[in-house]
Amino acid sequence: MRILQAVTDDYISTAEPVGSRTIARKYGLGVSPATIRNEMSDLEELGYLEQPHTSAGRVPSDKGYRFYVDVLMDPVELSPAEREHLREELLSKQRAMEHTIHRAARLLSALTHYAAVVVAPRPAETAVRGLHLTPLDECHVLAVLVTEPGFVENHVIELPAPMSDEELDRLAARLNEFLRGKTLRQVTRGFLSRLREEIDSRSVYDETVELLMNSLGSGSEERVYLEGALNLFEQPEFRDVERAKPVLGFLEQEEAVASMLSGLCSRAGTRVVIGQEHSRAEMKECSMVTAAYRIGDSVVGAVGVVGPTRMDYARAVSVVEALAESLSEALSHVPRRPA
Amino acid sequence: MRILQAVTDDYISTAEPVGSRTIARKYGLGVSPATIRNEMSDLEELGYLEQPHTSAGRVPSDKGYRFYVDVLMDPVELSPAEREHLREELLSKQRAMEHTIHRAARLLSALTHYAAVVVAPRPAETAVRGLHLTPLDECHVLAVLVTEPGFVENHVIELPAPMSDEELDRLAARLNEFLRGKTLRQVTRGFLSRLREEIDSRSVYDETVELLMNSLGSGSEERVYLEGALNLFEQPEFRDVERAKPVLGFLEQEEAVASMLSGLCSRAGTRVVIGQEHSRAEMKECSMVTAAYRIGDSVVGAVGVVGPTRMDYARAVSVVEALAESLSEALSHVPRRPA
DNA sequence: GTTAGCACTCTTTCCCGGTGAGTGCTAACC
């Protein structure tokens, strides 16, 4: 185990296959290269190490990394200065919420030198704070939904029939009263039909409400912020464009990344996915460290970094965790007003 | 000139330095390779062509490309099918405006196979359609600004003193009446002070309005949508990561790209910037074709593609122009409602 | 169980000559 650890540590920091001599010299294990060679040979047979070719040093396999992450790795603590920096950047929220999320992604990539991904809170999971309807023309309305921590999401809907400004205002006021404080997920069919009964029963209203809720509920894709994709090129394994292209191509697809991350982070906690463990073929050369962030106690989104399997897992985990923590704090901090 | 055109055309399509034999064979100019060699030698002396090394073919210089773009290039028309495709994608605007802009960027990159950049309309240049204030907590308000074609922009502002929901509502209603139909640029200091006099003269209001207008006016950065950055890797000149990094790094900086594009496209029309003509060092290996798009008659944003100097200028120009045109149409199409 | 010694493997690097594309120059041609 100490040898596996040494090999992994060394490979992570040098990106060169590591040989028995190196281990003996740099990591005083008190044994000679020959012994280490024997052990490494065993580790290879067990599947924890691999050899790029016969006369090269050893490299951890995905299985090796997995063991390293689960058992061997020395956890690192973020320095107090870095921690403070994070909180400062995220908690001073004089800007729109999108800025906070965006900045979170930038911080993550800057602190790890990997590519960073942040999935913005799903509107369906966050409580509604306000709904505004702005007429665009006779039969189009722009619906702006403001959710709890201050996110804004907008949709254009086509009215089944023209509606006056006054009618729209009334509808908006009614809906506001009704939705405020609930998450869209909580707004079930039952709720809706009750609302419809309460409201003026003109069928235009009826259809409009239906449309609105559909649009707001289903149409809300998750926004993904990708930062520092270029960092990947600093990694020797992605110096070759052909190797980097699949990964970058995947990361550019917002929906795919969003569904991957939110699938992974349905529960709180940090996840590490290593190489072949990925379900997506494009990612099988990469590792990913992700953590969920919360508003109050409910998980609403995820942050993560993507790098080579030869990733500095210890640091990545600590940065991702600290960032998820600070982001949760930033989003939860706004005191709820009484409804 | 015919030889320069032939060399440029050929180099654009093959990416290989082109020799006298090739020209003679592929472009029946009715003269022998030797003649072409003499001419090419002259063209090199005049600075229109360059030789990578003594025994290679010729390649257009930036000056050569400039002459090609200004004088020689055969303009291409987009096929009716492509034209129709563009309009269809952009004019069916059942979605939020951001989607239209985003899609414009995607279309641009898909049609040209270069990197595409779209600068979203500056809120300050577009007429206000509505302003909504949503309280976040006792002293923070989320201001949502809806501008003419349906764009939404939001800002968090800190109130100088707590304000009740009712007060906020009244303020919002007043501001709405006042701002609707004007662009933020039109809202001058004079306007503002008149507004302040009209409104309840409590100093809280006063300061709040001041804050709001500042925040909305100055704080509004231009959003840049970048798509297809990966396309650059398909180009032989960017196959090497080291060559591609500066460009990509530059394109990732939203503010820099925004200011470059909006500087370039203050007036309507298409611009081509070739290699060394760029002010930014990172772009001196690239060319860029940009065009402004409008809402009604006023220029509000720009679209562009970035590729190697060996760009298919003819096609790039026609695609960029067609897209800018369709986008203008899409954004202007919403009939204004009487104020 | 550990270690030194040693032959062996395999990649990497560098050199070197051959090949081919393309040029520039010169002299001839119309």
Add this chain to the structure above:
DNA sequence: GGTTAGCACTCACCGGGAAAGAGTGCTAAC
């Protein structure tokens, strides 16, 4: 005078070895 054929020359681009170097596996001794 412009155009062309001919020819020597240049230079990047392979492909094949040879040499170097890193690291291993095996064996025999400790």
